[in-house]
Amino acid sequence: xxxxxxxxxxxxxxxxxxxxxxxxxxxxxxxxxxxxxxxxxxxxxxxxxxxxxxxxxxxxxxxxxxxxxxxxxxxxxxxxxxxxxxxxxxxxxxxxxxxxxxxxxxxxxxxxxxxxxxxxxxxxxxxxxxxxxxxxxxxxxxxxxxxxxxxxxxxxxxxxxxxxxxxxxxxxxxxxxxxxxxxxxxxxxxxxxxxxxxxxxxxxxxxxxxx
Ligand code: 5RP
Numbered sequence: 001x002x003x004x005x006x007x008x009x010x011x012x013x014x015x016x017x018x019x020x021x022x023x024x025x026x027x028x029x030x031x032x033x034x035x036x037x038x039x040x041x042x043x044x045x046x047x048x049x050x051x052x053x054x055x056x057x058x059x060x061x062x063x064x065x066x067x068x069x070x071x072x073x074x075x076x077x078x079x080x081x082x083x084x085x086x087x088x089x090x091x092x093x094x095x096x097x098x099x100x101x102x103x104x105x106x107x108x109x110x111x112x113x114x115x116x117x118x119x120x121x122x123x124x125x126x127x128x129x130x131x132x133x134x135x136x137x138x139x140x141x142x143x144x145x146x147x148x149x150x151x152x153x154x155x156x157x158x159x160x161x162x163x164x165x166x167x168x169x170x171x172x173x174x175x176x177x178x179x180x181x182x183x184x185x186x187x188x189x190x191x192x193x194x195x196x197x198x199x200x201x202x203x204x205x206x207x208x209x210x211x
Pocket of ligand 1: 008009186187
């Protein structure tokens with residue numbers, strides 16, 4: 001399957017986020033209310049996006065670590081289809097969240113193991129997000145073989161794996177031949193002169209590589 005394209009609205013305010021959504025909403029497959037925007041504005045951006053884009057997949061990137069059931073219920077009530085939990089959350093937190101939301105994504109940061117991934121699989125989680133953290137990238141990390149190997153191992157376990165963190169148009173070809181579920185990008189789509197034209201280029205590149 002051809003990978004989906006998701007824009008991360010990591011804006012600092014609701015108005016900024018909506019401005020970007022207005023430009024990119026029809027171009028992307030998934031609209032993400034980024035962690036930064038969730039922390040700034042709570043669930044209001046999710047409610048607004050649901051009102052404006054009734055048929056679009058909306059993800060609340062809460063990176064939830066605790067109180068999974070309550071957070072997930074709040075996301076769902078606001079109109080989100082998907083939400084994220086951080087990989088260090090406990091299994092009961094993940095289970096409680098998963099009961100309330102259509103799809104739960106485990107966000108992979110820092111230290112996690114394939115043993116952990118087995119446990120997520122056992123409780124029925126199907127999605128994982130392989131993340132190069134913004135801070136790690138700033139400290140000089142970049143996408144490389146070690147990442148691709150871990151992404152492939154998760155795909156081989158049967159996860160739908162999305163990738164994110166400092167992706168650029170040129171990065172996409174690194175993943176050629178891999179069954180990536182979704183490319184999640186923020187700054188590379190938002191912080192350009194013509195975000196709509198840029199999103200079209202990403203879709204063309206995805207089509208060129210995955211057919
Ligand atoms: C930060 C995130 C970002 O939304 C995601 O990584 C995309 O951001 P960018 O493409 O700007 O690096 O989850 O925690």
